[in-house]
Amino acid sequence: DQQVKQNSPSLSVQEGRISILNCDYTNSMFDYFLWYKKYPAEGPTFLISISSIKDKNEDGRFTVFLNKSAKHLSLHIVPSQPGDSAVYFCAAQPLSNTGNQFYFGTGTSLTVIP
Amino acid sequence: GAGVSQSPSNKVTEKGKDVELRCDPISGHTALYWYRQRLGQGLEFLIYFQGNSAPDKSGLPSDRFSAERTGESVSTLTIQRTQQEDSAVYLCASSWGQALQPQHFGDGTRLSIL
Numbered sequence: 001d002q003q004v005k006q007n008s009p010s011l012s013v014q015e016g017r018i019s020i021l022n023c024d025y026t027n028s029m030f031d032y033f034l035w036y037k038k039y040p041a042e043g044p045t046f047l048i049s050i051s052s053i054k055d056k057n058e059d060g061r062f063t064v065f066l067n068k069s070a071k072h073l074s075l076h077i078v079p080s081q082p083g084d085s086a087v088y089f090c091a092a093q094p095l096s097n098t099g100n101q102f103y104f105g106t107g108t109s110l111t112v113i114p
Numbered sequence: 115g116a117g118v119s120q121s122p123s124n125k126v127t128e129k130g131k132d133v134e135l136r137c138d139p140i141s142g143h144t145a146l147y148w149y150r151q152r153l154g155q156g157l158e159f160l161i162y163f164q165g166n167s168a169p170d171k172s173g174l175p176s177d178r179f180s181a182e183r184t185g186e187s188v189s190t191l192t193i194q195r196t197q198q199e200d201s202a203v204y205l206c207a208s209s210w211g212q213a214l215q216p217q218h219f220g221d222g223t224r225l226s227i228l
Contacts, residue, residue, distance in 0.1 A: 006156075032213070032214055034216055036219075041221070041224075042221050042222075043118070043120075043205055043207075043219030043220050043221045043222055044157075044205070044219045045219070046216040046217070046218060049214070049216055051214055089156065089157065095213050095214075101147075101159060101162055101170060102147070102159070102217060103159070104149075104156050104157040104159075105156060106155065106156030107156055
């Protein structure tokens with residue numbers, strides 16, 4: 001039962017353009033959402049997060065948008081750079097649960113073309 | 115270093131052998147997680163430790179898998195009588211264990227079962 005879904009396994013964009021990575025979730029109890037970036041042979045690196053009381057959080061070139069009614073979040077990278085080429089995972093956490101387990105999507109591989 | 119450390123980085127073993135994977139979390143992090151990532155797949159939750167509470171073992175795929183954690187420090191994941199389907203990257207992450215705090219990952223152990 002995949003509670004966090006990334007329906008696009010891959011995405012290619014030109015350098016300088018905007019990259020938009022999407023994520024959908026099914027559990028309305030999720031309150032905290034995160035994006036991670038993963039290079040080959042390395043562990044995922046935390047990128048940006050958003051809590052459910054917000055609909056947007058921005059950090060430099062990275063912005064995460066949350067649409068709770070649609071159970072959808074997205075990561076915007078602008079401008080995209082070749083170094084952004086990596087696999088991006090979205091994750092979610094239900095704060096109201098007894099545990100603090102995180103639920104991950106299956107990842108989207110982003111390629112930024114120079 | 116200050117990050118999550120996992121050892122060994124690579125492990126090749128014969129089917130039927132037992133393996134032990136080690137994780138050193140970030141100092142002070144009370145929460146520790148183990149995940150598995152098979153080739154081309156997303157992150158699969160295995161087990162979660164939070165302080166002195168009973169661990170959440172709901173993700174362990176079979177009774178061949180077990181994990182221990184000494185206080186709020188080192189954790190070991192043990193796989194007994196390994197099977198070829200156990201081949202994967204095993205990732206460890208730690209966090210402060212509080213709301214709205216991201217996980218920080220190690221670089222993983224790549225396990226290959228011959």
